[in-house]
Amino acid sequence: MASQSPASAEEVARLQRLSDRLRVDIIEMLHKAGSGHPGGSLSCIDLLTALYFSRLRHDPKAPLWAERDRLVLSKGHAVPAQYACMAEAGYFARELLPTLRQQGSTLQGHPVNTIMPGLEAPTGSLGQGLSVAQGMALASKLDGKPFHVWCVIGDGEAQEGQIWEAAMSAPKFELDTLTVILDYNGGQIDGHVKDVMDLEPVADKWRAFNWNVLTIDGHDMGAILGALDAAKAHKNQPTFIIANTVKGKGVSFMEGDIKWHGSTPDDAQTQKALTELRALVKEEA
């Protein structure tokens, strides 16, 4: 049961508009960087926006606050989406965004906790972030601390054996302080997930491992907020939210095309993408 009342229409609209504005930042950052992962950044930005700007218990001015919620982006290649959220929230100045992937920048190509406070763990070697998130959730439970741990994993990432080791262990510890969100965009470098190494039936698998499993449209802000609340309120089991998403969501020519997993738009493509996104933000205003 949700611990908070259902999100208001105003709240949903505010977050959706913000998320689409952050999509602009993502495209601009990746175009400037000339490399990176737009597809998986755009597929998870609605999830991250809901967390950072509504449900995450955090303080951008005190990023190491002991009782903060932890957000571990295990699919570390989507970190441009996280940087866009963090700049917007005030963790660091927006002027840093164009330094993504540049030598000497704190905005490394994949998250690094030691140089950017607010990032919880180094991720990007896939499969590892969920175990780290589990350790944090165990600490929360052990100390009776109020913080919750949110971990976003990729669908291709769920092919890693370590994910299934953690899938086995978190229910053993009755880790209701842990919520995993699967960014199920269906694409990975070598092709569609269902062709490369199918996850299905993914809900049944996690249910069989004794998780509380929820399935939502990962671009429906109201549904995202409802699932986050339900996950946090659920007791004695960790929650696994299957967020059905679209790779490249928000940019017409990127949507569903796996070539945008790890390639960045050229000048003309960037202009087209930004025009579309800005029109969307304007429409939502």
Place this chain on the structure above:
Amino acid sequence: MAVMKATRDAFGETLVKLGEKYPEVVVLDADLAKSTKSEAFLKAFPDRFFEMGIAEANMIGTAAGLALAGKVSFACSFACFITGRFDQIRISVAYANANVRVVGSHAGVAIGEDGYSQMGLEDVALMRSLPGMVVMQPADDVETAAMMEYLCTHQGPAYLRTTRQKLERVNPEDYTYRFGKAVELRQGGTDAVIFATGGEVAFALHAAEALAKEGHQVGVVNVHTLKPLDTETILRLSEQARLVVTAEDHQVIGGLGSAVAETLAEAGLGRRLVRIGLQDVFGESGTPEQLLRHFQLDAEGIAAQVRGALQGV
């Protein structure tokens, strides 16, 4: 009669003592708690012990998460299994700068009958290659306890290597561990100096005694901390000797032998170097005594190799 004790036994007993003193200490194991001896902590502090099952990668990540949330995590398994999850240690522990103590028991051929697949023989090489990773190998029980106390307050990741077999005590009971400072246990090594680590330290001392009876002056140094390496002591004592020797129950590639070779070469110190250890070969089954003899890691084996090399320098 010398005190004989396995460093894994000292590890288990010390964990319990440290658990009382440091409430932030937590322990994880992967179905080897009876063997690594972390089980003693489970009995004393069941809430702070996490049995992770036979899933070492997940154990390492979980240990890192606990550490990043303020704990000091001891993650335990056999040396070969735990360092075999190299990328998890590389990213989730080392790169994260997490206060995880990666504990590898059952180091070396001296585990005996189980054979090569259970022997930690490349673990030091792997751990030594990671930036910021401290690498420690105690020579006896008192050193194990002293090192572990140090590790409760050290900031950053560390690897601790322990043995299955009993080791002869070489340090005084009131021993004080000094981080990164090698201990000269036998001085006056003008003919040869042996830099030894772990179970090889006691054997090196016995070898030096035997060689002394033949007129060879051989010094012995306990290199308990392989990283950061005490290069100052290594260079100073190497300069005073005609022959430099390293002794470790580990591959000579990447271990103490490599570390000393790098140190001598970088300083331009021209000394003949004999690296005692596994010579780029696999281990095998046998009794610990048989295997230590076979690989020339016991006192007789060390003495023979030093004696032979001294004839050529």
